Amino acid sequence: MADREYRTLKVEREDGVTFLYFNRPEKRNAMNPTLLAEMVDALDWLETDPDTQILVLTGAGDAFTAGMDLKEYFRELDDQPEARLKALWNLRMFHHTRLAGFAKVTIAMVNGWCFGGGFSPLVSCDLAIAAEEAQFGLSEVNWGIIPGGFVSKDVVHALSYRHAFWYALTGETFDGKRAAEIGLVNLAVPRAELRARTLEVARHLMQISPMVLRATKEALRVVPQLGWDEAFDYLMAKQAWLRANDPERSRDRGIRQFIDEKKYRPGLGPQPREG
Numbered sequence: 665m666a667d668r669e670y671r672t673l674k675v676e677r678e679d680g681v682t683f684l685y686f687n688r689p690e691k692r693n694a695m696n697p698t699l700l701a702e703m704v705d706a707l708d709w710l711e712t713d714p715d716t717q718i719l720v721l722t723g724a725g726d727a728f729t730a731g732m733d734l735k736e737y738f739r740e741l742d743d744q745p746e747a748r749l750k751a752l753w754n755l756r757m758f759h760h761t762r763l764a765g766f767a768k769v770t771i772a773m774v775n776g777w778c779f780g781g782g783f784s785p786l787v788s789c790d791l792a793i794a795a796e797e798a799q800f801g802l803s804e805v806n807w808g809i810i811p812g813g814f815v816s817k818d819v820v821h822a823l824s825y826r827h828a829f830w831y832a833l834t835g836e837t838f839d840g841k842r843a844a845e846i847g848l849v850n851l852a853v854p855r856a857e858l859r860a861r862t863l864e865v866a867r868h869l870m871q872i873s874p875m876v877l878r879a880t881k882e883a884l885r886v887v888p889q890l891g892w893d894e895a896f897d898y899l900m901a902k903q904a905w906l907r908a909n910d911p912e913r914s915r916d917r918g919i920r921q922f923i924d925e926k927k928y929r930p931g932l933g934p935q936p937r938e939g
């Protein structure tokens with residue numbers, strides 16, 4: 665089936681990895697209402713797209729995303745309550761439901777500017793790899809607003825309490841190396857190596873059963889919201905769900921390869937898939 669066409673997004677494919685681009689480079693990929701609606705549609709489509717094993721979210725040109733569109737999302741929607749409601753709904757769906765809840769592993773590949781509202785799609789991805797040259801900033805205080813949408817929640821979740829307060833209150837910018845130091849991204853590499861390093865991580869992940877990855881990411885996302893007893897019960901149930909639903913029967917295969925065949929142990933990398 666042909667790829668869908670969008671006005672503000674672009675899709676690129678490479679061997680099971682789908683690169684989904686914010687594609688308004690002339691506006692530094694600022695998120696306007698059209699982009700929010702198209703993101704909801706694209707993520708809905710790609711979640712069940714058989715050619716997408718890993719999703720990489722990135723930006724066209726010099727920016728990952730310059731955050732919410734100050735003109736089209738803020739100023740122009742001020743006196744359009746219905747359009748504003750629709751945009752807010754799509755913002756929630758995009759960041760929280762569709763992206764954070766995506767059934768396959770997602771990687772934010774931060775190629776350049778990442779400001780304000782851009783922190784939400786960044787944190788909603790499971791993993792993040794940045795260009796050392798990328799610039800990050802919680803610039804909201806400079807616009808007379810707070811880090812709204814999910815941004816405040818995302819930053820206290822992803823950063824230490826002190827770092828979250830520091831960057832939200834000062835609006836100070838920082839580069840990809842600093843983003844890795846404070847744990848906002850997993851690693852930072854020179855921009856020239858960004859795509860190759862991201863593909864390397866994606867290829868490693870594609871050696872692991874997709875159902876095992878899905879259950880693992882769902883477990884990690886849900887347990888912080890639960891008490892200890894509920895988390896224990898939830899994880900026991902999730903484990904049983906995985907055993908019943910993993911078509912590769914990875915648990916049985918792994919134990920067989922380790923105990924009976926003595927050909928696999930974890931230090932050797934991902935468990936060899938069969939068939």
Ligand code: COA
Pocket residue numbers: 690691692694727730731732733734735736777779780781803804807
């Ligand atoms: N909302 C709306 N438009 C934006 C935008 C945003 N968040 N970020 C950039 N743009 C637009 C600019 O208005 C400009 O439009 P124009 O060509 O019609 O004048 C175009 O994108 C290019 O921006 P420019 O500032 O000239 O590019 P630059 O490469 O010199 O700087 C940034 C890039 C990202 C540093 C700068 O655009 C910026 O600071 N943007 C605001 C980021 C921000 O604080 N976002 C949080 C919003 S809550």
